[in-house]
Amino acid sequence: MNKIEIALLGLGNVGKGVWHIFQNNKEEITRRSGYDIEITKILVNDISKERGIDIPVGVLTTDIEEILSNDNIKIVVELLGGVHPAKDYMLSAIENSKHVVTANKQVIALEGTELLDAARKNGVLLYYEGSVAGGIPILKGIEESLTANKIQEIVGIVNGTTNYILTKMSLENMDFDVALKQAQDKGFAEADPTSDVEAYDAVYKLAILTSLSFGINVDVKDIYREGISNISSLDIKYAKEFGYTIKLLAIAKENNGSLELRVHPTMIPIAHPLANVNDSFNAILIKGNAVGDLMFYGQGAGSLPTGSAVVSDIISILRNDMTLRSISTVENKAASKLILNQQAYKSQYYLRFSVKDMSGVLGEISSIWGKNNVSISSIIQKDEKQGIVTLIIVTHDAIEGDINKSVAEIEHLDSVYNIDNLIRVEKLN
Numbered sequence: 001m002n003k004i005e006i007a008l009l010g011l012g013n014v015g016k017g018v019w020h021i022f023q024n025n026k027e028e029i030t031r032r033s034g035y036d037i038e039i040t041k042i043l044v045n046d047i048s049k050e051r052g053i054d055i056p057v058g059v060l061t062t063d064i065e066e067i068l069s070n071d072n073i074k075i076v077v078e079l080l081g082g083v084h085p086a087k088d089y090m091l092s093a094i095e096n097s098k099h100v101v102t103a104n105k106q107v108i109a110l111e112g113t114e115l116l117d118a119a120r121k122n123g124v125l126l127y128y129e130g131s132v133a134g135g136i137p138i139l140k141g142i143e144e145s146l147t148a149n150k151i152q153e154i155v156g157i158v159n160g161t162t163n164y165i166l167t168k169m170s171l172e173n174m175d176f177d178v179a180l181k182q183a184q185d186k187g188f189a190e191a192d193p194t195s196d197v198e199a200y201d202a203v204y205k206l207a208i209l210t211s212l213s214f215g216i217n218v219d220v221k222d223i224y225r226e227g228i229s230n231i232s233s234l235d236i237k238y239a240k241e242f243g244y245t246i247k248l249l250a251i252a253k254e255n256n257g258s259l260e261l262r263v264h265p266t267m268i269p270i271a272h273p274l275a276n277v278n279d280s281f282n283a284i285l286i287k288g289n290a291v292g293d294l295m296f297y298g299q300g301a302g303s304l305p306t307g308s309a310v311v312s313d314i315i316s317i318l319r320n321d322m323t324l325r326s327i328s329t330v331e332n333k334a335a336s337k338l339i340l341n342q343q344a345y346k347s348q349y350y351l352r353f354s355v356k357d358m359s360g361v362l363g364e365i366s367s368i369w370g371k372n373n374v375s376i377s378s379i380i381q382k383d384e385k386q387g388i389v390t391l392i393i394v395t396h397d398a399i400e401g402d403i404n405k406s407v408a409e410i411e412h413l414d415s416v417y418n419i420d421n422l423i424r425v426e427k428l429n
């Protein structure tokens, strides 16, 4: 049996998962890869830190050069997260003719084109299955099993932390902060939870999914982004009254030759399969023009699920699977020209207003909607506080520009105290 040496950069949550998988599934991994794989070096910050796992003496190092200059190490597994120094180490590994595996969505979404070009030039592979939806084999699904299709639509719950928070708020009436703290304790929230809560993490993942599915280089700045920090327990309660639940969705949709790329909290029908994806689970719906609708579901974060994706990438490389998964083998189209402006989105909208408790308010508001081509599907009125009425409106399909125009006019009415929230509603076929 040929022996092969690999190195890990980082021994955090995912690094430990990779270590455990090699310990526990040694026989399967050896049989499937055709190699006796040994992790001979692991880059850490502090060798003496207690990690609760038994690593042989000499494996841990604080010196990246011990890895980069070691010709016996054939695969470098980057598990540091963030852009620097991860990108620099990956580039050096590639230039030293080492294959690279990473689970780092940020570096792939922001620097993937350069890294993949470098890999191609140096005749090595760069795989990143763990970067999107942890253990779910979504990138290999798109790259290998769906290549016969034109992909028409991707709708996904791709961030476990926000899905956990929304689930707990919705099913257990938990406060936002308590749910976030639990997500952090369980180890799937990012070090800086802003990345989860404000949806940067989901944007990175959507950029990667879009590049592979639609064959364009996506600049993350072209993806509309809205996090979940504005979602209140009131919105969750009213959503239920209309038959909806709120999920943070990442959406890439082909629309008459344009592409809608957006990540935002979305109301979806309670009976839809995505509405029942709870806790930290992820799910991705893909529509291909030949295969129809597919749904991928599973654990999108965590030590062993993400470790599973990382180890399978290592095995794919050793099987000499020469599919060069590559953001930049896509046609180098100027993606930004294809991306539909937010003002042109079409969907239903939920709006919550606080208005004065007086006659004629509804009439004033309705006439503004009518003037701007927005038709109302449902309306609920709540008299929850003395003198203040909460109006909750769900529109029929409308153009976002028309909604924004209406909201700007409604905001200026004397009878309106505040527009408390606006959330898009997707019927999802």
Ligand code: HSE
Binding pocket: 131, 133, 134, 158, 159, 160, 161, 162, 188, 189, 190, 196, 201, 300, 301, 302
């Ligand atoms: N913070 C991410 C999440 C981890 O909550 O989904 C996986 O990328």
